[in-house]
Amino acid sequence: MKFTFHHKRIAGILTIVPANERLFVDDMKNFNFPEARSLKLKQVMGFDKHRVVAPGVCVSDLAVAGLEHLFKNGLLERDGFDALILVTQTPDHLMPPTSNIIQGRLKLKHDMLCLDINQGCAGFIVGLIQAFMLLKQENVRRVVLINADVLSRKTSPQDRNSFPLVGDAASITVVERDAEDSVIHASLKMDGTRNEALMIPAGGLRLPSSPETAVLEDVGDGNLRAKDHLRMDGSAVFNFVQMEVPELIQDLLAGVGVPLEKVDYILSHQANRFMLEKLADKLKLPREKMPHNIVEHFGNSSGVTVPMVIAFNLAEHLRRNRSQVVLANYGVGLTWSAMLMELGNLNFCEMIEYP
């Protein structure tokens, strides 16, 4: 479905990455796989370094550190926002909402809405859509959108389909009204019949975690994984992205009469280098217009990768200038979405480490 928003803007982006870095060449030692093939995987997928949290670190820890950084540096006032949206699939607890935990730890005002959204790799656009809708309320001056996941804690180190890819991170995006008549167009689709392509089978109420769900099972190709772990059908996800995403972007642009050549950047979810190169090729887009260097430096951090690709590649540029961009993200659900907007003149755009 299509969405249109007026007078809304992204005011600033902060990303928070764990200081703890892992190297793919070390991950390889856990794989039951010939070394030459692991090195081929490294080359094709772009695996090199990824950031994972230290044991015990939770989503609220990354989020609180990020918000404190913004308060301390005068980039956001402690009572300057009226809604806090957290998009995560790795909450601190099943209940209460982790957004309330963040509110409580920072002793934020009571006069605000805290909302958790369960979304993954498409969670940046889903969160932005929710933030823009909240800004239609006159009492909502500003919305803080947090994307955060610590999926390394739910991934088997002996599953080379997932572990070397996953990175942990958080981002904080401040969304507010724009005095200029900016128009933002978005398109979003979902297909719940394919919900098992990306899932953590155990740990909810359908299949509670137990000693049995923690047992590592041989799932083929020498990979070992438990039902408590993230399970990703990599080739099904690849098929899905190639089939659905280019068409979604082309349809969004055609609907508003903007040719692809007028778009400065397509800021895509950072699935892996291979998928992004194929996506750019399918769109007949020069690969440099779709930055795709996040997996090799930080890993794939689910809904955080779009803010991360912005903060890592375009921070300086977007603090001073504006660019016509298409955001594109896709993943669990299945969900796929794209958003056309003018991005820039950001009050802040930076990356910090935790702790």
Added chain:
Amino acid sequence: MDEFLKKMAAVLEVEAVQETDVLKSFAAWDSLSVLSTIAMIDSSYGVNLHASEVQAATTIGCLWRTIEAKKRV
């Protein structure tokens, strides 16, 4: 077909392949090369195959016939 054989040789990291070669007999035939094959077939022939369809093909010739059948649909 000749062009397809060259592309498959590149995916399988060998000098040359033949139509009758069994895919599983290649050391490089694993989930990564299946994915590379899917991407190559999509970009070269405009056919989007699922991993299970690629893995169902025993020989390189079988895989080519799967592509041909899909192209006609």
